Amino acid sequence: MVQYKTARLDTSFAALSDATRRGVLEQLGRTDASISDLADKFHMTLTGMKKHIGILEQAGLVATQKIGRVRTCRLGPRRLAEETAWIEAHRALWASRFDALDDLVEELKQKEKTDGRKRKA
């Protein structure tokens, strides 16, 4: 397990140790883009950019999909997994909050009923 994690971290570090690849990740954080868009943006050849994307893809940081002749890149499954984990953690916070609010609503409802009866009496 530890070894697996280390291997994955190594791949990530290797992928992130290059300024262009970090730039590509930031760019894809804003919007999806084709490889040729990215090549233009970073002033390099299509082949050069393909190599960078390949390394990012191996690290799970970028996912690509070919539609027709265009290969579109977006942030990879690693990123999606992080997002899902974050949402689940925050949902748990809200659920816990709302369970407490649910108890309070029940208490206030009972109180209103009792007060109502007192007023009528």
Place this chain on the structure above:
Amino acid sequence: MAANEKRDHGKNRTTMERESDRELIVTRIFNGPAHIVFQAWANPDLFKRWWAPKSFGLTILSCEMDIRTGGTYRLEMGHPSSEKPMAFFGRYIEVIPHTRIVWTNDDGGEDGAVTTVTFEERNGETSVVLRELYPSKKALDDAMALGSTSGFVEQFDQLDALLAA
């Protein structure tokens, strides 16, 4: 309260979703009329009783709420992992009793979200929908601390700067 703690909350699930690039949405149904649910949000003494779940180690240190359109709030919470209290503050953009509260989250600076919570009563139950709308996709991504990879990006940039110096 001991009896209440054993109550079954299973029926009324809390859902949370990323609705769009810049919006999160939380929903829950409560077994009570809207005026009671609203009261629990709008009255600071009642609000303090549920906003900071003990199971998350959170405590409310102070809570000031001037809950009316244009009013402001300031909330301080403590957590064992942080020495300093965490401050949350902002302004109520709109308060419609029993219906809707909209507030800013100014502690988030320019990237702070606008929170809208609506209360809709149906057959004695109240559906609560809470939306957090961020000014940009990046602001929400940052708030979600998506995280480890963008953290790496910053660290590497710093390292580059250091090596270039």
